[in-house]
Amino acid sequence: MSFSKTTPTYGAVIYFMVVFALGTYFTFASVQGDYGLFRRIQISAEAEELGHKRDKLKDEVALMRNKTRRLSDDFLDLDLLDEQARDVLGLVRMDEVVIR
Numbered sequence: 001m002s003f004s005k006t007t008p009t010y011g012a013v014i015y016f017m018v019v020f021a022l023g024t025y026f027t028f029a030s031v032q033g034d035y036g037l038f039r040r041i042q043i044s045a046e047a048e049e050l051g052h053k054r055d056k057l058k059d060e061v062a063l064m065r066n067k068t069r070r071l072s073d074d075f076l077d078l079d080l081l082d083e084q085a086r087d088v089l090g091l092v093r094m095d096e097v098v099i100r
Contacts, residue, residue, distance in 0.1 A: 031037050070077040071084070085091045092098055 029036060033039070067080065069075060070080050
């Protein structure tokens with residue numbers, strides 16, 4: 001018995017080409033696609049940035065609540081009232097000099 005060398009059939013070549021093409025496609029999609037690694041890294045960075053913005057806004061809200069409480073009827077801070085009157089209404093005292 002002797003074996004003769006023959007070229008691979010076209011079916012086998014086409015099969016391996018299809019398998020290679022699908023493997024390449026799925027590898028590309030797992031890295032670059034909508035649910036790939038790069039998108040996941042981008043979403044993580046956006047989430048971290050939005051977390052910092054949220055923390056900043058929480059600080060601003062706390063500051064506004066503090067000022068609102070200090071200007072309420074129950075607790076009146078005269079220094080803050082004077083500051084707000086000067087800033088919003090443009091009021092000055094009689095003994096002050098205004099420089100523009």
